[in-house]
Amino acid sequence: MPELPEVETVKRGLEGRIVGKTVVKVDFDWPKGFPNAPGDVEAFLLGASITQIQRRGKALIIEISTGYALVIHLKMTGQLVFVAANQSDRFGAGHPNESLVAKLPDTSTRVVLDFSDGSKLYFNDQRKFGWMRLMPILAVEDLPFFQKLGPEPMASSTTNAMLRARFTNRKNSMIKAALLDQSVLAGVGNIYADEALWGAKIHPRTRVGQLSDSELNTLFTELRSIMEQAIASGGSTDKNYVNADGQKGSYLQIARVFRREGQLCKRCQTTIEKIRIVSRGTHICSACQKERL
DNA sequence: CACTTGACCTGTCCGC
DNA sequence: TGCGGACAGGTCAAGT
Numbered sequence: 619m620p621e622l623p624e625v626e627t628v629k630r631g632l633e634g635r636i637v638g639k640t641v642v643k644v645d646f647d648w649p650k651g652f653p654n655a656p657g658d659v660e661a662f663l664l665g666a667s668i669t670q671i672q673r674r675g676k677a678l679i680i681e682i683s684t685g686y687a688l689v690i691h692l693k694m695t696g697q698l699v700f701v702a703a704n705q706s707d708r709f710g711a712g713h714p715n716e717s718l719v720a721k722l723p724d725t726s727t728r729v730v731l732d733f734s735d736g737s738k739l740y741f742n743d744q745r746k747f748g749w750m751r752l753m754p755i756l757a758v759e760d761l762p763f764f765q766k767l768g769p770e771p772m773a774s775s776t777t778n779a780m781l782r783a784r785f786t787n788r789k790n791s792m793i794k795a796a797l798l799d800q801s802v803l804a805g806v807g808n809i810y811a812d813e814a815l816w817g818a819k820i821h822p823r824t825r826v827g828q829l830s831d832s833e834l835n836t837l838f839t840e841l842r843s844i845m846e847q848a849i850a851s852g853g854s855t856d857k858n859y860v861n862a863d864g865q866k867g868s869y870l871q872i873a874r875v876f877r878r879e880g881q882l883c884k885r886c887q888t889t890i891e892k893i894r895i896v897s898r899g900t901h902i903c904s905a906c907q908k909e910r911l
Numbered sequence: 912c913a914c915t916t917g918a919c920c921t922g923t924c925c926g927c
Numbered sequence: 928t929g930c931g932g933a934c935a936g937g938t939c940a941a942g943t
Contacts, residue, residue: 619936676937693937695921726921745920747937763938791914800938808936857922857935897916898936 620692621676622771622805623848624859624867628698629673631862632680635700636739640667641682643732646750652729654752662686663752675767675804679758687755691763695726695858696741696748703736744858766801771841778835785834789827793837795896796826806841809854809869809876812901814841816875821907822895828910847872875901 620628644659646652662684672679678698680688690698701722722740723730729741729750741750758764768784769776781803788796796802797811806814815822817840820833829837853859853867856877860866870877874884879892883903893900 621937691937693920694935743920744922745935747920788913795914798937899934 619694619807619809619856620696620853620859621807621810622673623810623845623851623869624853624861625673625676625678625692625805626849627853627861627867628692629671629678632671632678632698632700632739635737635862636668636680636733637670638667639733639735639737640665641731642734644729645732646729652750652752658686658752663688674764674770675800676807677763679755681755685755686752687758688750688752689758689761690741690750691748692743693745693747693749695744697726697743697858697860697864698862699740699742699860699864700862701738701740701864768799768801768803770804771806771838772845778838781838782831782834785826789825791826792822792896793820793824793826793829794822794898794900797841798896798898805845808898808900809856809873810841810844810848812876813844813874816901816903816907817841817844819906821909822900822902823909875903877901 641663642665644663663682663686666682666684666686669681669683672681676691678690680690682688690696692698699722722742724742726742726744727740728743728746731739733739741748769780784802785796788799788802791799794811794815797806797814798808812822814837818833818837820829820837848854848867848869851867851869851872852861852865854869854873854876855866856870875890878890879901881890882888883890883906886903886905888903888905890901890903893902
């Protein structure tokens with residue numbers, strides 16, 4: 619389930635691997651995942667080169683020399699995996715990714731881009747929730763998804779005061795629902811919502827209006843800190859997520875509550891519980907994160 | 912408008 | 928062993 623740290627990790631991986639490369643072939647057989655007008659691929663992608671890669675929220679924007687861009691959302695099980703021309707150089711016998719690369723393309727492969735140097739980029743998506751779309755760069759920001767998207771939590775221009783104002787617009791929501799709402803704040807998903815709430819000692823069912831300014835500030839500080847650590851760990855791999863080299867992220871090895879139900883709270887040794895809030899699996903320490911009525 | 916819930920998908924796991 | 932059902936969770940549409 620790629621959230622901001624996972625998508626950022628993919629973005630950084632792709633920057634060093636596909637920028638400057640020329641696309642010579644595109645294979646896809648899945649209209650819902652690549653819903654483009656006939657002819658777009660030939661006119662605006664083939665023969666063109668990758669110029670830069672951006673991330674906004676959980677979406678990636680791969681810009682192309684034709685003034686078009688590939689906009690990609692990995693949703694829950696999407697992967698973007700780069701494979702060099704000579705696989706054995708990078709994924710030879712004994713390499714941790716040998717088995718993964720050996721089976722690409724697999725049954726989850728939706729799109730394959732071939733570059734002129736023989737390398738390839740695979741877009742895999744087991745559950746088909748993700749999408750990839752070719753469109754003019756100038757039209758990207760007009761997509762409803764980007765129109766509604768809230769500010770970037772890690773940007774220096776995003777202040778606590780600004781975030782407090784956005785959250786308190788949703789004062790009757792549970793804080794976890796507000797954190798997951800991409801129109802309030804971009805990039806937070808189930809993993810880092812639980813991790814940040816534990817860090818700030820806030821029960822996820824608390825209504826936004828019940829939180830003081832200082833509690834909200836602590837929550838935002840925790841969120842930034844957690845996301846920074848997650849990026850440094852290459853993101854979180856629960857099942858599907860891998861980076862641009864096909865490697866897993868290691869954040870869950872240092873996670874405090876997520877997927878730690880039944881284990882002890884690292885702060886107070888109480889057993890971590892898994893409950894259900896806003897239809898999502900939610901991990902809490904009921905001693906550190908007291909529910910208020 | 913604020914807020915919640917179900918649908919979209921497929922692979923996996925659990926109980927029978 | 929096989930099978931039904933619950934579960935995983937990002938976003939959007941539709942509901943209250």
